[in-house]
Amino acid sequence: MEETSRTAQIAHVLFLDIVGYSQQSTSAQARLLGRLNDAVNASPAFDASKAAGSVQPLPTGDGMALLFFGDVIAPARCALDVSRALARADAPRVRMGLHSGLVQSQMDIAGRQNVVGEGINTAQRVMDFGDEGHVLLSAQYALWLRQFDDWTPLIHALGEGEAKHGQTVQLYSLHGADVGRAKAPTRLSSPRADSGKDAPARVVTPQRVALLYRPHQDPDEKVLRTLEEQLKAVGHDVFVDNQSKISKAWALAVEEPIRRADAVIAIVSPKSMQSEMLEFEVETAHDQQAQTGKPILLPVRIGKEDVQDGVIGSIIRPLTQFAWEGPQDDPRLITELLSAIAEPLKPRATEVKLEPVGGAVPPDSPFYMRRAADHEFLQALEDTESILLVKGARQIGKTSMLAQGSKRAKELGRRVAITDFQKFNAAQMASDEAFYRLLAATLARQLGFKYDFAAEWDDIFGANLNMENFLRDLLDAGEAPLVWFMDEVDKLFTAPFASDFFGLVRSWHNSRSTEPGGPWDKLTVVVAYATEAHLFIQDLNQSPFNVGRRMELADFNLQQTVDLNGRYGGPLGSYGDVERLHGLIGGQPFLTRRALDALAGGKMDFATLLSQATRDDGPFSDHLKRLLISVSSLPHVAEYIRALLADSAPTDQDAFYRLLAAGIVRQPPGGRPAFRCELYREYLQQHQL
Template sequence: MKKKILILAANPLNTPRVRLDEEVRDIELSLKQSRFRDQFEIISKQAVRTSDLRQAMLDHEPQIVHFCGHGAGDKGLILENNIGQLKPVSTESLARLFKLFEQQVECVLLNACYSEKQALAIHQHINHVIGMGQAIGDRAAIEFAKGFYEALGANRSYAIAFEFGLSAIDLEGIPEIATPKLKQRESPPSSVDLKPDENVLKSDLTKGLETPGSRSRIFISYKRGISPDEDVALAVFKALSQHHDVFIDQTMAVGTPWAKKIEEELQRSVFLISFLSPNSVSSEMVRGEIETAHRLEKQQGKPKILPVRLNYREPFTYPLSAYLNSINWAFWDDTADTSRLIEELMRAIGGQALPIDSEASKRDLITEGPHCDGESVIPEPPPYAQPVSLEPAEGTMDPESKFYVERPSDSIAFHTIDQQGTTLTIKGPRQMGKSSLLIRTKARAEALGKRVAYLDFQLFDRSTLADGDSFYHQFCNWLTEELELENRVAEYWDLLLGKNQRCTRYMSRHLLKVLGSPLVLAMDEVESVFDTEFRSDFFGMLRSWHNSRATTPIWKQLDLVLVTSTEPYQLIENLNQSPFNVGQVIELVDFNEEQVADLNRRHGAPLNSAQLKQLMLLLSGHPYLVRRALYLVASQQISVPELFAQSAADRGPFGDHLRYHLFRMNDKPELVKGLLEAIRQQRCLDERVFFRLRGAGLVQREGQKVLPRCQLYADYFREHLHG
């Protein structure tokens, strides 16, 4: 009996054109030339509507269903309506349909962008389903289909055919081999799909570790749609779920309820397993989950973080280093390590330590692997983007980076720090480049022979920020440690003086006196103190240090550099006691068209002038998002049409960034309300909410109007916020 392959193609009039005719022709040709061609029958349907889909499934009863066209991520697959316009079909509807054919359909191939969610849903009923974890270009989609059906025509299994599809992409030098994702099972969905050696280990892994009723709640954090991250995460999920209650986010619709669910699951979990790869360490959501777990562990003693390095040997960069360097790690190099990793995690959950548990073992792991050249902790992009050497946009930029866009503020900062006894404030919304400018200023100061103490205030935990005495005490301890001086904090804390006086004496009579040379006190994210009861006292103390330079020579040794994303004036009662309105104040703004064009040239000019204008309309010069867009296009990870078409998609080019903002607003209904006011009514009635939203980089004020910072934010949050 012949296997029937039902090909369903849809390219609505109001969607970008894709080469569906070529894909169908190549599938037919691959099978026609194959050895077992007589075992297959191809039925091809074009311009498929929802009614066509049902009828074709009933009429032909296929064993293989191949969809080619457009995917819309969480919104489903795109078919056509009666007039040829796009018609989204939801994930739930597709899963319900395929459930009706689970006895006859063996394999479903969704050759469409961002179709992995639909693949996961259909996989509940169909043994073999292939979807795309991200956008896939025409060439990659066609080559994958050719390789897949060539292998089927040679009587290979679906799993082997999938590998042939990947090989076809790879052989053509197309950098999209990680995009197709295979969901397969040979046994009931509740069983664990492990390799043979893992099955042997199953009974041994938990001996002595588990007792009846000892199930733990576990949260798995990973970067979705990326290999090997997702493959390893799912293998661990399946193994641990046999003995524990494990949460992994695979199919949840993104929105305010999603963010609330993530927060709730972290609060309930005893362990957070975080998979850290060259891709995931730059993920804002992965970092956000680690930050939240770290905060919760300080507050309630759980969850414990279990970091797993996935073939990642580079040092963790800040701020991940602050959370992860002092705790134990596990390491996974390739698929041969999966069973060992599962065993190590099971033992860690049972109370034992992860294997990389000493400074020496951590150094050995890091020094064994290749190192980057300092431009980025992420491995250098593939050579097809050369001769331009690219770096991902995430994080603080190296001061010598060729992609750093110098602005007039740079020369002002340098001129200020060249002097002695100065106060510099750098203000601007999140991801504007404040920390990068701070790093450049720090490097400049060190080149001048100044000592620099760098304190990132976001590392103060909530318990410290809730108590003024604890904060001042930790502030002095931390400053002493940064300068590697003798710690005499306890001695000064015994004085019968107020907190400001103790801290001031410790600075002037110990730290500055022992140093005897210029000191730059660089404080990042100082808005962390704005919600505390002692904010006016602390910032008043910094203002007094600034003023003391005029009367006390030792204070002229001290330079103050403050970095903040939130407007402080509304939060300090007496502006005469504020350090933010004295000295040199720099307020960073978004890139203008000339700077974006310059950055485009540095990336090898992947966008033409018309596309640059479109990018400005979408992002309004947002420095981080502009850099990310140019990097993705220049490194051929996404095409220009796909960049714009998928810009506001949950799994699109900016999806990680957008979901992170959504996650951070989950427990702040006043921010949700304020942002929706800006989107819908161009206003924000609560001035404090406005300052917090502006500090987060989400809104801006133009005259009397409060507007979303860029069109991307308006499009995304209009759809995903509820309030």
């Protein structure tokens, strides 16, 4: 499954807590929280947002945070409602803080979804300045609320306060006849005397911000100019590269401000992602971030299209992205970026929900990596081609690819049957009669097809024709085409009836021509195998292996490894680390996932993984031990490995094809046989096979 790019989400947060809560007894605390909950639930603003599914309450122990999405006025209305409800003398004494900022969902240690982010943190910091009865606003929320004339008279500038860790916060008060408190908070040492109605909201900790884009490309450039103006207006030091030609002087001039920036905003669109200049700039920012932790990289995605593959896509896909589809998004985008610059969202690695590594990758897994063969395979399924051949070594992802095909076939309204020949035992494959009868029975059960075997399966026809008659009736029983996935077909190659069976499959393909409009037009057979068929099939012209569409799965290339690293949250912090991992395991899919899973799960760091890679208690130990056993069990195979380790030219073809199917060696085009990856060579060398 292609991963959907993540976009940022802005929340308008109302943070409430009960003043003096910790000084109360346990029973009194429960009573006060109950009254606060009642006041919030009685709020028409909260009730309307709850009914619309646009508010998320978060308990905080001595109060709560209410995250409103979409309606900027809702938290202010809720604050007004709660203030009125708590006006009684025996009501809890409450203070409130409001702020608009970014939030994100992530898994907590117990596997539950939680919400974190600058939006919540700043709302709490704003509230912490207040005394009993205060309703305080951040500069950002005040800026939003001022857009509504009815609320403007209630907004009063207070000045700046110093929060924890020396952070300075610009504060406003919301107060009127029945909401808030006019007196300045005691924590403010020098409150402003004026209302501050027209005072611009400026950041108090200016940051160095670099804006990256493709020049002379609209709407990219219009978005850039808007961001440049607004970021400068709030006090940030903004760098914009306005050059349009690549040169050595340009590269030197642009690299330094990008590397020293605190934040880099990259404006990306389908056309701009083809720009070599933008690619260089984004790579520079990514490299610097991997080395020093800065700058934070904030991609702004123009339009509705998802991120494209490529260098830029592989870097920004794991990141939180900021969407812009038109000028109406300008205020929201500016707020989101200011929030992200003030307090960056946590890295993707903290959010990734890992999956067990081994066996087929589930069809909906974010860790399934599509390769060139996948696109050809899915298109052939859509076109209802007759025979599709999926070839690849062990643990390269054939079964996972079949699962993707099964999912797609069902989406297309096809009937789907799956036969895994690995599940057939020796007795069931002792004769063609037993084999075909079992094959037909399993198809009938999977597809809910009622077939009178006693009446229809007649010895006079023999096993082959009985199977064909069954399949013809099965195809005629429904209008929808049938896709029959056959996995682990290698097991049939040595069966006594192998040539007859594969000849039968070939005949169904031929029948599309001899019976135009017949049932065979509705049949697609998908054959997954690892071994070279010509070693076992006597006449390839009487088999499906020289007429079907053949797709051979390859190991992950370097770019696909970069992409998969991003899906795991980027545990490999630099392009160089990805290159080193790929150089060790050669993109072998199982080993790649095992390595990234170990790193993303915190089981070890990359240096430890490299140093322990070939150890019998290392991250790949089980896999390597099975490999050692498999090559040691047959003397001529072990001899072939020894010759390969000695860099001689082994000639035993049987050993070569066994090792090729097992995924231990590979045959480069026009080259000599070689180990599939450096890890295999080092491990077998250590064990002096």
